[in-house]
Amino acid sequence: MGRRLVVIGGDAGGMAAAAQARRVDPLLDIVALEKGRWTSYSACGIPYLIGGEVASLDDLVARTPEQLREQGIDVRIRHEAMAVDLEAGKVEVRDHKLGRTFSLGFDRIHLGTGARPFRPDLPGIDESFVGGVQTLDDAQQLLSHLTHPPPWAPGGVKKVVVVGAGYIGLEMAEAFIRRGLAVTLITATPEVMPTLDPDMGKGVTRALRKLGVTVRCGESVTGFEAGAVHTSVGVTPADLVVLGIGVAPNATLADQAGLLLGARGSIVVDRRQRTSHEAVWAAGDCCESTHLVSGQKVHVALGTVANKQGRVAGTNLGGGYATFAGVLGTAITKVCGLEVARTGLTESEAVVAGFEPVAGVVDSTTIAGYMPDAAPLRVKVVAERGTGRLLGAQIVGDGPGAGKRIDVVATALTANMDAGDVADLDLAYAPPFGPLWDPVAIGARRAAAAANAT
Amino acid sequence: MGRRLVVIGGDAGGMAAAAQARRVDPLLDIVALEKGRWTSYSACGIPYLIGGEVASLDDLVARTPEQLREQGIDVRIRHEAMAVDLEAGKVEVRDHKLGRTFSLGFDRIHLGTGARPFRPDLPGIDESFVGGVQTLDDAQQLLSHLTHPPPWAPGGVKKVVVVGAGYIGLEMAEAFIRRGLAVTLITATPEVMPTLDPDMGKGVTRALRKLGVTVRCGESVTGFEAGAVHTSVGVTPADLVVLGIGVAPNATLADQAGLLLGARGSIVVDRRQRTSHEAVWAAGDCCESTHLVSGQKVHVALGTVANKQGRVAGTNLGGGYATFAGVLGTAITKVCGLEVARTGLTESEAVVAGFEPVAGVVDSTTIAGYMPDAAPLRVKVVAERGTGRLLGAQIVGDGPGAGKRIDVVATALTANMDAGDVADLDLAYAPPFGPLWDPVAIGARRAAAAANAT
Numbered sequence: 035m036g037r038r039l040v041v042i043g044g045d046a047g048g049m050a051a052a053a054q055a056r057r058v059d060p061l062l063d064i065v066a067l068e069k070g071r072w073t074s075y076s077a078c079g080i081p082y083l084i085g086g087e088v089a090s091l092d093d094l095v096a097r098t099p100e101q102l103r104e105q106g107i108d109v110r111i112r113h114e115a116m117a118v119d120l121e122a123g124k125v126e127v128r129d130h131k132l133g134r135t136f137s138l139g140f141d142r143i144h145l146g147t148g149a150r151p152f153r154p155d156l157p158g159i160d161e162s163f164v165g166g167v168q169t170l171d172d173a174q175q176l177l178s179h180l181t182h183p184p185p186w187a188p189g190g191v192k193k194v195v196v197v198g199a200g201y202i203g204l205e206m207a208e209a210f211i212r213r214g215l216a217v218t219l220i221t222a223t224p225e226v227m228p229t230l231d232p233d234m235g236k237g238v239t240r241a242l243r244k245l246g247v248t249v250r251c252g253e254s255v256t257g258f259e260a261g262a263v264h265t266s267v268g269v270t271p272a273d274l275v276v277l278g279i280g281v282a283p284n285a286t287l288a289d290q291a292g293l294l295l296g297a298r299g300s301i302v303v304d305r306r307q308r309t310s311h312e313a314v315w316a317a318g319d320c321c322e323s324t325h326l327v328s329g330q331k332v333h334v335a336l337g338t339v340a341n342k343q344g345r346v347a348g349t350n351l352g353g354g355y356a357t358f359a360g361v362l363g364t365a366i367t368k369v370c371g372l373e374v375a376r377t378g379l380t381e382s383e384a385v386v387a388g389f390e391p392v393a394g395v396v397d398s399t400t401i402a403g404y405m406p407d408a409a410p411l412r413v414k415v416v417a418e419r420g421t422g423r424l425l426g427a428q429i430v431g432d433g434p435g436a437g438k439r440i441d442v443v444a445t446a447l448t449a450n451m452d453a454g455d456v457a458d459l460d461l462a463y464a465p466p467f468g469p470l471w472d473p474v475a476i477g478a479r480r481a482a483a484a485a486n487a488t
Numbered sequence: 489m490g491r492r493l494v495v496i497g498g499d500a501g502g503m504a505a506a507a508q509a510r511r512v513d514p515l516l517d518i519v520a521l522e523k524g525r526w527t528s529y530s531a532c533g534i535p536y537l538i539g540g541e542v543a544s545l546d547d548l549v550a551r552t553p554e555q556l557r558e559q560g561i562d563v564r565i566r567h568e569a570m571a572v573d574l575e576a577g578k579v580e581v582r583d584h585k586l587g588r589t590f591s592l593g594f595d596r597i598h599l600g601t602g603a604r605p606f607r608p609d610l611p612g613i614d615e616s617f618v619g620g621v622q623t624l625d626d627a628q629q630l631l632s633h634l635t636h637p638p639p640w641a642p643g644g645v646k647k648v649v650v651v652g653a654g655y656i657g658l659e660m661a662e663a664f665i666r667r668g669l670a671v672t673l674i675t676a677t678p679e680v681m682p683t684l685d686p687d688m689g690k691g692v693t694r695a696l697r698k699l700g701v702t703v704r705c706g707e708s709v710t711g712f713e714a715g716a717v718h719t720s721v722g723v724t725p726a727d728l729v730v731l732g733i734g735v736a737p738n739a740t741l742a743d744q745a746g747l748l749l750g751a752r753g754s755i756v757v758d759r760r761q762r763t764s765h766e767a768v769w770a771a772g773d774c775c776e777s778t779h780l781v782s783g784q785k786v787h788v789a790l791g792t793v794a795n796k797q798g799r800v801a802g803t804n805l806g807g808g809y810a811t812f813a814g815v816l817g818t819a820i821t822k823v824c825g826l827e828v829a830r831t832g833l834t835e836s837e838a839v840v841a842g843f844e845p846v847a848g849v850v851d852s853t854t855i856a857g858y859m860p861d862a863a864p865l866r867v868k869v870v871a872e873r874g875t876g877r878l879l880g881a882q883i884v885g886d887g888p889g890a891g892k893r894i895d896v897v898a899t900a901l902t903a904n905m906d907a908g909d910v911a912d913l914d915l916a917y918a919p920p921f922g923p924l925w926d927p928v929a930i931g932a933r934r935a936a937a938a939a940n941a942t
Contacts, residue, residue: 364915438892438916460902462891467827470795
């Protein structure tokens with residue numbers, strides 16, 4: 035038998051690494067442990083499953099355990115890694131199906147343990163009607179709550195409270211509206227979408243209200259009891275509560291094994307995704323990344339990042355050489371027709387990172403203004419005062435083609451462009467695709483002018 | 489009276505310069521001559537006017553002569569510059585309305601004389617039923633042909649032949665289909681859309697046929713006569729013919745004035761848009777550009793380029809300092825729902841420019857594959873063998889969000905990225921916007937692999 039790689043975690047950060055290690059080294063012995071029932075799935079698709087656009091849980095699975103086994107990855111579902119003994123080179127594994135515990139030797143280990151929804155220490159937080167949206171097991175539990183209503187809602191779940199107004203919170207709010215439920219969204223922030231500057235978040239708050247969601251900003255949740263959510267303002271009835279207040283890295287196993295933890299308790303890794311122990315690698319929501327604009331270590335829990343990091347780790351684990359470029363915090367979502375996207379630093383993030391930011395804001399249209407389907411689009415480009423260095427951008431636009439424009443800025447940030455360079459780009463134009471001057475280019479030009487003026 | 493700038497041409501290349509010169513120097517005396525009736529209009533919008541999506545010709549006008557005059561630009565429509573005497577510092581102007589000719593002095597002159605549809609020297613090419621789509625006057629003539637049919641089609645125009653299968657040809661074919669006419673598209677090229685490599689153009693040919701257009705590739709037009717088009721294959725009845733076989737720069741005035749001409753007979757300009765004579769500047773479809781990938785001088789006739797060059801010329805004419813970055817030949821169009829885009833060099837263009845290209849092709853979907861509206865999307869990324877340098881990309885995709893992805897490649901090309909860098913970009917992802925790995929990134933990864941492998 036050759037060398038053995040044990041992969042812990044059956045979703046993106048783990049399976050992208052396993053699959054890539056297999057490609058690079060066809061002889062490596064790869065065992066993968068997943069405590070749940072599913073592997074390689076799109077957690078980002080869960081809101082569309084709950085909303086009914088995606089018909090079944092299985093549709094979200096990219097590769098089943100069987101398919102992974104056919105690729106030569108020995109996947110064991112409902113197997114949980116309980117402890118890692120780095121000195122002995124062994125993992126203690128709990129087989130939840132057979133109810134037994136055993137020890138598994140390894141030469142190298144890869145951690146793709148992911149993240150868990152942040153659960154603040156509030157009374158009633160562990161009630162079964164208060165759920166997260168992180169794994170397919172969470173999704174199944176949510177669906178089961180909807181079909182088997184709690185005792186205080188014998189007629190079926192009608193009132194849902196979503197706590198938190200980030201991407202997941204918003205997508206879940208829309209999903210429940212699609213199911214015909216009454217949705218209240220409660221957030222402590224002044225506007226929804228706290229990853230945008232408030233002047234941009236305002237437009238999203240408006241769109242959510244138009245969609246029929248009762249949005250309550252600036253309100254803190256203080257606890258839960260059967261059928262109700264307590265907040266700083268009062269009591270709100272709830273047949274079901276979904277938490278969308280962010281995630282925390284699942285780094286307990288790493289911590290217990292003595293690995294170094296960094297940003298927000300995530301696992302420290304180097305450029306090649308190796309942890310502080312030379313036999314242990316990590317990728318995805320459990321580990322930290324370097325932000326390409328601020329240069330700071332950050333914890334970004336996104337499927338794209340997890341897959342890229344997993345691929346890098348897998349290449350290295352297979353004996354190749356790869357490095358992970360870093361993150362920009364690029365993200366996008368759609369609320370009804372409204373497209374919302376961001377990349378790099380917001381004005382407030384730029385201040386925290388030590389920059390003095392200026393912004394260029396433009397109100398334009400998604401396509402040429404004279405075309406019948408032209409819809410409003412706002413772009414905000416953030417640059418550094420004096421130097422004109424591009425720092426980030428945010429987009430809120432009402433229609434197809436608005437949000438993905440953010441990718442131009444993500445590319446320009448990676449290339450260390452100035453805002454003025456973005457204004458000059460030879461971007462694609464035809465009337466059904468945008469105004470002659472792309473709104474991103476105009477925003478960049480204004481940001482460059484603001485940077486020079488002050 | 490201060491210094492006088494005479495601008496020749498009332499559309500993008502001319503008016504962008506005039507408006508910007510006015511902003512930079514509020515005291516400059518600016519006279520603008522336009523031989524037609526309209527100023528500052530979107531010629532790119534003409535197909536949507538003919539197709540009925542845009543209601544009136546006036547909707548395509550960004551700034552009327554009156555609005556330009558309010559900005560302090562002395563616009564004279566139906567005034568044609570007949571000759572430029574650089575030694576005497578005078579333009580001979582023909583006032584078509586009053587039928588008189590006069591002489592106008594200038595300190596500096598700016599040429600925005602645009603381009604004219606290429607009209608090959610074929611029998612019958614000057615018949616009135618054979619039209620171009622370059623100016624609003626052309627558009628008005630086309631609309632008038634449709635409402636006042638020729639003698640051989642007393643029941644109204646029913647059969648249209650479009651000659652040429654570039655952007656304009658395709659957009660006009662769709663416009664006539666929207667009007668319920670029978671459309672035949674004839675092109676000498678093996679597939680439609682010759683600015684793509686044929687393997688990508690094939691998908692567009694298919695889509696056009698599906699739309700109901702009779703597409704005839706590999707067929708040369710040999711002449712025209714009342715009611716018919718003659719080709720290498722035979723005779724095709726036609727109540728109306730539209731030429732979409734490209735444009736030639738309108739550089740006659742520049743040539744007669746002794747200015748240097750370059751690529752395809754377009755006016756030679758430097759980085760600041762100054763021609764070979766220090767008092768004369770030029771911008772837009774009449775002049776040449778530098779291609780950012782090949783480094784070669786090219787003639788690209790596009791509204792975006794004309795506006796950018798005009799702005800640069802205007803800044804310099806007003807006493808400021810600006811340079812034009814160059815072009816990538818980025819272009820996009822929509823045929824029915826099919827989005828087609830390109831930037832940089834195709835494989836064949838790369839060969840001509842002296843590169844040895846490799847390509848990465850990926851068949852993917854516009855949004856996550858499990859979402860109900862997922863549609864096919866093909867991306868081809870071209871890179872240089874050995875170095876992996878990014879050279880260009882082409883996209884053909886069936887639905888919203890497909891084509892504008894090209895802007896990522898346009899940005900990456902401007903930043904001199906390698907194909908491998910594009911594969912690593914932190915692009916925006918959520919299920920309604922794309923697969924987890926963006927097709928552009930996968931295409932780039934494949935191109936990088938091909939570049940290294942060979």
